[in-house]
Amino acid sequence: MAHIWPIGGGKGGSGKSFLASSLGRLLAKAGKKTLLIDLDLGAANLHTMVDVPYPEKCFSDFITKKINLLEDTVLTTPFPNLSLISGAHDSLDIANLPYEKKIKTLKAISKLQYEYIVLDLGAGTAFNTLDFFLASRNGIFITTPEPTSIENVYRLMRSIYLRRIRHYFSVTDFKALEKKVKQHLGDDSFNKPEHIVAVIKKEYPEKYALIKKDFNSFSFKLILNQLRKQDNVDLGLQICKIIKKHLGISVDFAGNIAYDEHVHDAICQRVCFLDRYPHTRAANDLRELNKKIGDSFGEQLMLNYL
């Protein structure tokens, strides 16, 4: 089964697509059969990053049933071993993917025959994004060292956490749980999944055990992008520490990517950053990250959508 790496970050401009294209490029260069899927539905631009300016097919052809199989929407890129499912000419309402279409997509993704599949997700915490992020247990969070970006990545983490808890309950059970949480902790506590879990522990001990086991099997990663010289290099580690202590989710800090003006240049020139500027600090950081991430994700863990 393919290794699936979903890449998410709460805020736009934090480097999700850049990271996805770079990781895809490095994996392909190492001889791995790699597929990039642009799941930033409604705001897709991964094709521009990998030099496919005019994609003939796209993801929404699969949704509108113009193309029956997801593997037929795959485009080749100028780079060997690297393929792309583009979202370039998606229908304009693609962002509001209905539930059954989403499940269909997730099932189709899990059946694709690739060594690595990198999912480039959109900003924000829409259900689609959360569910695509939870397609694999090897999700990668990316953020920049700015309050806005960090705020949103925390939100994303909490939303994912809550979304995963939600999978364990039926609609009515979840409503009942919601009520109990409000009873126990007051009205505003519902946005904090850690509070909900505390209530679950009390009220549904058997479900608590399941959820705990489930979260222990996740291996999330955090990457800090656009780190300037004056920024705190330990920020990532501290973020992971605080998440572990207060949310109870263990997120591994994978590393920093240095801020680099050349990234902007490469994107404007529409060439691959790693090829154009292979000896910059950011390029080094990316190569190191790729190695580290590849080593630390052991087996692929897929959630049960099948």
Add this chain to the structure above:
Amino acid sequence: MQKDFAQLNYYEMLDIKPDATALEIRGAYNSALQMYQSDSLVSYSFFSQKERKEILAHLEKSYSTLINEKEREIYDNELIRLGVIQATEKKAAVKGPVSIFDINRQKDTFGMMKANNAELKAKISRNQRIREIISQQEIRGADLKEIRSELGVAIETIHQQTKIRLDYLNWIEDDKIEKLPAAVFIKGFIKSYLKCLCIEPADEITTRYMNYPGRKN
């Protein structure tokens, strides 16, 4: 999933072990402040204002308790009574500064030698053969070696004390003059060799060694 912050014990709040030193406690408190302070980027938006205030109050309380030896002892005893930490965990050896160099070894040989000096002097005065050698007009390496073996001092000991290279010492004793460095160095070596063995008068014997005809050729 995690315990509520307020339910953690002071050590867990600061992420330290129960046997942490005052320095470690201070460091942990500083880094915790870096994470939880209201202007911290790390925890920005993570906590509500009220939560942050509570956490900071907890941190301050744990710091002020642990940094105060008396209060810490009372708190530790309470934890031990509740079975949260083990008494053995607490009783870890007092951490003192750890020396980078093995000062002790040096000291020992030095002290030992000092104690030995008197002994050596006594031996020299008792030993007929040594006195004979010392009174010779010509002193060679072989004579030095004989004195040393009469006194029962290993060549390695001399090397350790004088810091003269072992091969130089060997060449001096074997009279391999051609291998040795310039005379000015040899003079110093011989002097410290003699001082190390408490042979007196060192200066004079050194002069005699330097002047014997075999050496000059």
